[in-house]
Structures are given as structure tokens and as C-alpha cells.
Amino acid sequence: MVLMRTDPFRDFDRLTQRLLGETTRPMTMPMDAYRDGDTFVIHFDLPGVRADSIDLEVERNVLTVRAEREDTTKGRDVVMAERPSGSFSRQLFLGESLDADNISADYADGVLTLRIPVAEQAKPRKISVAEGPGTAGQIKG
Numbered sequence: 122m123v124l125m126r127t128d129p130f131r132d133f134d135r136l137t138q139r140l141l142g143e144t145t146r147p148m149t150m151p152m153d154a155y156r157d158g159d160t161f162v163i164h165f166d167l168p169g170v171r172a173d174s175i176d177l178e179v180e181r182n183v184l185t186v187r188a189e190r191e192d193t194t195k196g197r198d199v200v201m202a203e204r205p206s207g208s209f210s211r212q213l214f215l216g217e218s219l220d221a222d223n224i225s226a227d228y229a230d231g232v233l234t235l236r237i238p239v240a241e242q243a244k245p246r247k248i249s250v251a252e253g254p255g256t257a258g259q260i261k262g
Contacts, residue, residue: 150188150209161219161237165211168231169204175233177226182215184224186233 154163167175169190176187192206215221220240227234 150186150211152211159239161239163213163235163237165233165235166231167209167228167233170209170231172228175228177224177235179215179221179224182217182219182221184213184215184221184235186211186213186235188233 151166152163154161156162165186167188167190170188174189176185178185178187188209190204190206190209194202194206215237218240220238223238225236
């Protein structure tokens with residue numbers, strides 16, 4: 122069986138990473154985000170990452186997601202290594218309309234799912250108009 126790769130720059134980048142140790146900046150993780158009613162849902166792809174290596178932090182409305190995947194090829198005769206290992210990181214700005222104090226997270230099948238509720242003050246609401254004492258008025262434009 123012959124294994125061929127077509128991106129020489131990717132190979133060079135990986136070789137440099139292996140020679141110099143871990144990368145100087147963490148790799149990013151793919152994500153999807155959408156609104157489902159009064160909740161924003163975010164999915165991060167983190168295949169091969171242990172749940173206990175995932176770190177979530179919110180500071181001043183900035184959500185930081187960090188994770189780490191072990192290098193399974195260390196000490197082995199590597200034929201091909203295309204799956205990134207090491208640190209992954211992603212930061213998201215959470216607007217004032219989101220309730221950062223009530224974020225929930227779960228991790229299943231290599232996907233980290235965050236649910237961020239819309240803050241109560243940002244939800245649409247009806248304002249009732251009370252009828253005042255009966256004087257008819259005219260609106261001038």
C-alpha cells in the first residue's frame with residue numbers, strides 16, 4: 122500500500138512542529154453556531170480529545186475554549202501523521218444579550234456542545250398601554 126500526500130507545505134509545517142516541539146500558537150477548532158429559540162447553541166469538533174482536557178472560561182464576555190489532544194505517534198515509527206495534536210483554542214465574544222452566567226456544556230462523540238441562553242432583558246416583551254382618564258386629545262404632527 123502506498124500513501125501519498127499532495128500538500129508539501131503542510132508536510133513542511135508538521136516537520137517544523139515536530140522538530141521544534143509544540144506549535145507556538147494553539148490550533149483552532151471547527152465550530153457551528155445557531156439560535157434555537159431563546160438559546161444559542163455552539164458545536165465544536167474535538168475528535169479524540171478527552172473530556173477532562175477541555176477547559177471553558179468566561180471573562181468579560183469573552184468565552185475561551187481550550188482542549189488538548191495527546192500525540193499518539195510519540196515513540197513509534199510513523200508512516201503518516203495528519204491528525205493534529207497538542208493544544209487547541211478558540212475565543213468567542215459574547216454580546217450583552219447573552220446570559221454568560223448560565224452556559225451549559227456537554228461532550229459526546231467528539232463534539233462539545235455549549236448552550237447559551239438569551240438574557241432576560243434582551244428577550245422581546247410586550248408593553249401594555251393603560252388608558253388614561255377620559256380626555257380626548259389631538260395629535261399634532
